[in-house]
Amino acid sequence: MKREIIQTLDGSTTIHISEWDECYHSKHGAIQEARHVFIKNGLSLFQNQKVAILEIGFGTGLNAFITLLEAKKMQQTIDYVGVEAYPISADEVLKMNYVTELEATQESAIFDMMHESNWEKKNVLNDDFTLTKRKQFFEEINDENKFDLIYFDAFGYRVQPELWSTAIFEKMFKALKQNGVLVTYAARGVVKRSMIEVGFTVEKLAGPPGKREMFRALKNQLK
Numbered sequence: 669m670k671r672e673i674i675q676t677l678d679g680s681t682t683i684h685i686s687e688w689d690e691c692y693h694s695k696h697g698a699i700q701e702a703r704h705v706f707i708k709n710g711l712s713l714f715q716n717q718k719v720a721i722l723e724i725g726f727g728t729g730l731n732a733f734i735t736l737l738e739a740k741k742m743q744q745t746i747d748y749v750g751v752e753a754y755p756i757s758a759d760e761v762l763k764m765n766y767v768t769e770l771e772a773t774q775e776s777a778i779f780d781m782m783h784e785s786n787w788e789k790k791n792v793l794n795d796d797f798t799l800t801k802r803k804q805f806f807e808e809i810n811d812e813n814k815f816d817l818i819y820f821d822a823f824g825y826r827v828q829p830e831l832w833s834t835a836i837f838e839k840m841f842k843a844l845k846q847n848g849v850l851v852t853y854a855a856r857g858v859v860k861r862s863m864i865e866v867g868f869t870v871e872k873l874a875g876p877p878g879k880r881e882m883f884r885a886l887k888n889q890l891k
Contacts, residue, residue, distance in 0.1 A: 671756075673763045677877070680769045683728065683760060688827040692727045694853070696878025699769055701853060702734050704876035706819045709884055710851035711735060711742070714816060718745040722814075722843060724806060724831075725821040726750030728764050729782045736797050737772055745796045749815070753805045758783070806836055811843040818844060820852035825859060834862040837885075841866045844887045855881035 669687045676682055678697030685691070694701040711719070719739075723731055732748055739746045761783045767776045778793050785791040790800045806822065818840055822831040830836075832854065840850055852859075855872060860883060863870050868885035875882040 671760070673760065678769075679765075680730075681728075681763060681765045683756065688823070690823055690827045692725075693730065694876060694878055696876070698730060699734070699766070701876040701879075702731050705851055705853045705882055706731050706821075707734060707738050709873055709882070710817050710819065710849060711738060711744070713849060714744060715742045716744065717816075718747070719817055720747045720815045720845075721749065721817045721819065722809075722811070723748065723750040723819040723821060724840075725819075725823070726752035726755075726801060727821070728756060728766075729761070729779065730764070730766055731819050731821060732782055732799060733766055733772075733775075733779050734770065736778065736793065737770060737775065739796060747798050747800075749800045749802060751802050751804050751806065751809060753803065755787075755801075755803065756783075806831055806839070809839050809843065811839075813842070813845050815843050816845055816848050818848070818850040820850055820854070825854065825856050832856075832859050832862065834865050837862050837868070838866045840885075841868060841887055846887060848887045850885040850887075851882070852885075853879065853882050855879070855883055859883065 669685050671683050674684045676695050676698045678700045680698040682691050682693040682698045787801045787803050790798050825832045860870050863885045871884045873882050
């Protein structure tokens with residue numbers, strides 16, 4: 669499928685898939701969306717802690733990079749696992765403007781390391797952040813009781829409904845530790861029903877710019 673780099677409304681870049689008319693991040697602002705969904709409503713719940721994170725859709729590395737930057741402020745130690753079936757190319761990485769838009773030039777080498785580091789291996793990016801990238805389809809995930817937080821950032825239900833199925837959320841529920849949290853930009857009723865069916869307690873929260881609502885799902889009961 670054809671992919672092109674576009675600029676979102678907050679000035680940050682993303683990748684657009686023409687065939688689906690689908691983007692890796694919100695057209696209303698890639699950075700704004702990442703900060704609101706995954707940092708404000710996810711990572712911030714774990715201040716001053718060691719946090720094991722699973723990202724569903726590593727993509728451009730934006731969520732991982734912002735997490736690294738924000739974790740410093742919140743005095744967190746991060747063990748980050750990013751799952752991606754179709755990694756982006758080195759050329760596409762070079763066209764992402766996150767380092768400049770986030771005013772993080774001092775961490776530009778780390779952003780490069782995120783993409784250049786080996787897959788299927790735990791890579792130490794700094795004293796407080798490790799990254800493991802797994803080239804894997806989401807249905808192949810079989811972790812159990814491993815993560816505190818899941819960033820669920822798959823392509824939208826409109827284009828890939830199979831990624832939002834009860835079977836996938838069953839895997840997410842099992843992958844989380846007790847009292848773990850899953851955050852996603854999505855807010856469809858069918859998604860909420862699948863989450864509840866596997867045991868999650870689901871909260872509807874205000875969404876990022878351009879989107880009215882989003883979900884946060886809590887694993888606060890045994891199943």
